[in-house]
Amino acid sequence: MAETAKALETSTRILDAAEVLFVEHGFDATSMRMITQSAGVNIAAVNYYFGSKDGLFKAVFERRAEPFARLTLQRLGELESRDTIPTAREITEAFVAGSAELGRDTSLGGLLFVRLMGRTFVEPHPILKESMPRRYGEVTRRYIAAYRRALPHLSEQEVHWRFHFLTSAMFNAFAGNNVLRLFMDQPLVNARDPILIARMLLPFIEAGLNAPAAT
Amino acid sequence: MAETAKALETSTRILDAAEVLFVEHGFDATSMRMITQSAGVNIAAVNYYFGSKDGLFKAVFERRAEPFARLTLQRLGELESRDTIPTAREITEAFVAGSAELGRDTSLGGLLFVRLMGRTFVEPHPILKESMPRRYGEVTRRYIAAYRRALPHLSEQEVHWRFHFLTSAMFNAFAGNNVLRLFMDQPLVNARDPILIARMLLPFIEAGLNAPAAT
DNA sequence: GTCTATATTCCGATAGAC
DNA sequence: GTCTATCGGAATATAGAC
Numbered sequence: 001m002a003e004t005a006k007a008l009e010t011s012t013r014i015l016d017a018a019e020v021l022f023v024e025h026g027f028d029a030t031s032m033r034m035i036t037q038s039a040g041v042n043i044a045a046v047n048y049y050f051g052s053k054d055g056l057f058k059a060v061f062e063r064r065a066e067p068f069a070r071l072t073l074q075r076l077g078e079l080e081s082r083d084t085i086p087t088a089r090e091i092t093e094a095f096v097a098g099s100a101e102l103g104r105d106t107s108l109g110g111l112l113f114v115r116l117m118g119r120t121f122v123e124p125h126p127i128l129k130e131s132m133p134r135r136y137g138e139v140t141r142r143y144i145a146a147y148r149r150a151l152p153h154l155s156e157q158e159v160h161w162r163f164h165f166l167t168s169a170m171f172n173a174f175a176g177n178n179v180l181r182l183f184m185d186q187p188l189v190n191a192r193d194p195i196l197i198a199r200m201l202l203p204f205i206e207a208g209l210n211a212p213a214a215t
Numbered sequence: 216m217a218e219t220a221k222a223l224e225t226s227t228r229i230l231d232a233a234e235v236l237f238v239e240h241g242f243d244a245t246s247m248r249m250i251t252q253s254a255g256v257n258i259a260a261v262n263y264y265f266g267s268k269d270g271l272f273k274a275v276f277e278r279r280a281e282p283f284a285r286l287t288l289q290r291l292g293e294l295e296s297r298d299t300i301p302t303a304r305e306i307t308e309a310f311v312a313g314s315a316e317l318g319r320d321t322s323l324g325g326l327l328f329v330r331l332m333g334r335t336f337v338e339p340h341p342i343l344k345e346s347m348p349r350r351y352g353e354v355t356r357r358y359i360a361a362y363r364r365a366l367p368h369l370s371e372q373e374v375h376w377r378f379h380f381l382t383s384a385m386f387n388a389f390a391g392n393n394v395l396r397l398f399m400d401q402p403l404v405n406a407r408d409p410i411l412i413a414r415m416l417l418p419f420i421e422a423g424l425n426a427p428a429a430t
Numbered sequence: 431g432t433c434t435a436t437a438t439t440c441c442g443a444t445a446g447a448c
Numbered sequence: 449g450t451c452t453a454t455c456g457g458a459a460t461a462t463a464g465a466c
Contacts, residue, residue, distance in 0.1 A: 010431080028241065028244045031459065043460095044461085046461095047461060052460080052461080121387065121393070121394060122336075122338075122392050123241055123338070132397050136398040137400065139398070140398040141399070160395060161404050163394075164387075164393050165419050167394040168387035169380040169383045172379075172383035175337065178383075179336060179378075183352060183355040184352055185352065187375075188371065188372060199429050200373065200429055203428070204380050204423040204426055208418075208422050209419075211418040211422030214415055225449080225450090246440080246442085247441080248441080257451055258443095259450075259451070268441095268442065
């Protein structure tokens with residue numbers, strides 16, 4: 001309590017501004033001048049607090065990583081503490097709810113983070129090569145294990161494929177990366193409401209997961 | 216026949232090199248020096264042939280646009296020339312086959328193009344704002360119309376949503392943008408074979424499309 | 431911790447010789 | 449058409465005063 005409310009710490013202001021700009025323009029197209037100007041801090045502050053632009057990017061990611069992993073794992077844990085084996089639908093609800101919930105809670109910057117994820121798939125930054133599996137390896141393994149129990153008619157490989165498909169659809173949907181937005185002059189769907197997106201996603205993914213094995 | 220075989224035209228060499236580098240690193244992270252060096256041409260050649268880096272990017276896209284649109288439209292046309300209404304499965308096969316076929320025919324650079332598409336969703340370059348709807352508007356409209364006939368239990372909005380989901384899953388799958396690759400140290404599935412990808416995709420997408428409407 | 435000033439590098443683009 | 453040389457600007461990063 002030694003410090004009175006002094007608006008926001010400089011490092012936090014940098015993280016907030018950088019997160020928005022990285023999501024909006026990508027890593028390369030975002031300069032440190034844009035970031036520091038948007039944050040209202042001095043240009044040298046980034047190097048002082050984060051060492052480099054790469055270090056800042058990693059810090060932006062790390063800040064959201066733990067809450068996201070904890071939330072999705074907790075949801076799955078609640079599901080698995082019951083007597084019956086969770087269905088694919090229930091597992092998907094737990095997984096999607098994590099993102100949708102983060103998306104609603106703007107104080108956590110959740111939607112921004114999900115969009116950043118969507119970006120990172122197509123443009124993986126080398127600095128995350130080590131930290132991402134450490135952060136999310138357990139999440140991925142445990143969800144895939146749950147899906148395998150729910151979908152005994154599928155081989156392990158095919159469960160992995162379907163997890164790949166569902167995460168692609170999900171992260172792109174929450175991120176608003178829409179082929180319709182690119183291909184049509186006036187796309188009919190362009191919603192940003194995480195609740196609506198989750199409602200549209202669930203039947204599609206549930207049915208896709210439960211589909212018979214590939215021939 | 217006035218020209219003897221002189222390896223490859225300079226402009227084509229530039230297009231080929233630029234396509235690979237744009238896909239690999241993105242537009243901003245790819246410099247004209249990287250491109251001209253990879254193509255083995257002079258640094259000034261890009262401006263001579265394409266006017267600017269933006270012009271080159273547009274040319275890279277335009278080169279693949281027409282064959283892709285023609286192929287997918289032709290497939291759908293064949294389907295609709297029959298007596299019966301095409302099923303969601305058949306429409307999806309026609310759509311996916313277009314990408315899978317381009318992916319197989321390396322002389323067309325198809326897989327590269329699909330990966331470039333996947334990138335463009337998350338990082339739309341302003342220079343494509345006008346040309347993309349012009350090129351692909353008809354493809355999108357006609358496929359969505361076909362899906363609407365095949366899925367009369369869904370509202371127009373929901374058909375658009377599901378088209379969004381299926382294209383996300385498809386383009387990411389063909390592009391290899393895999394959450395597993397990012398989250399796990401040794402992902403189980405990382406295949407690049409378009410035929411295998413299409414075989415894994417189809418049951419998932421078919422079932423997802425035919426799923427009941429969202430509650 | 432915060433700031434100014436600057437070092438260094440690389441970028442896209444072009445002028446002009448051949 | 450192809451090349452060299454270079455311009456003007458913006459990038460990251462840092463040295464050093466306060």
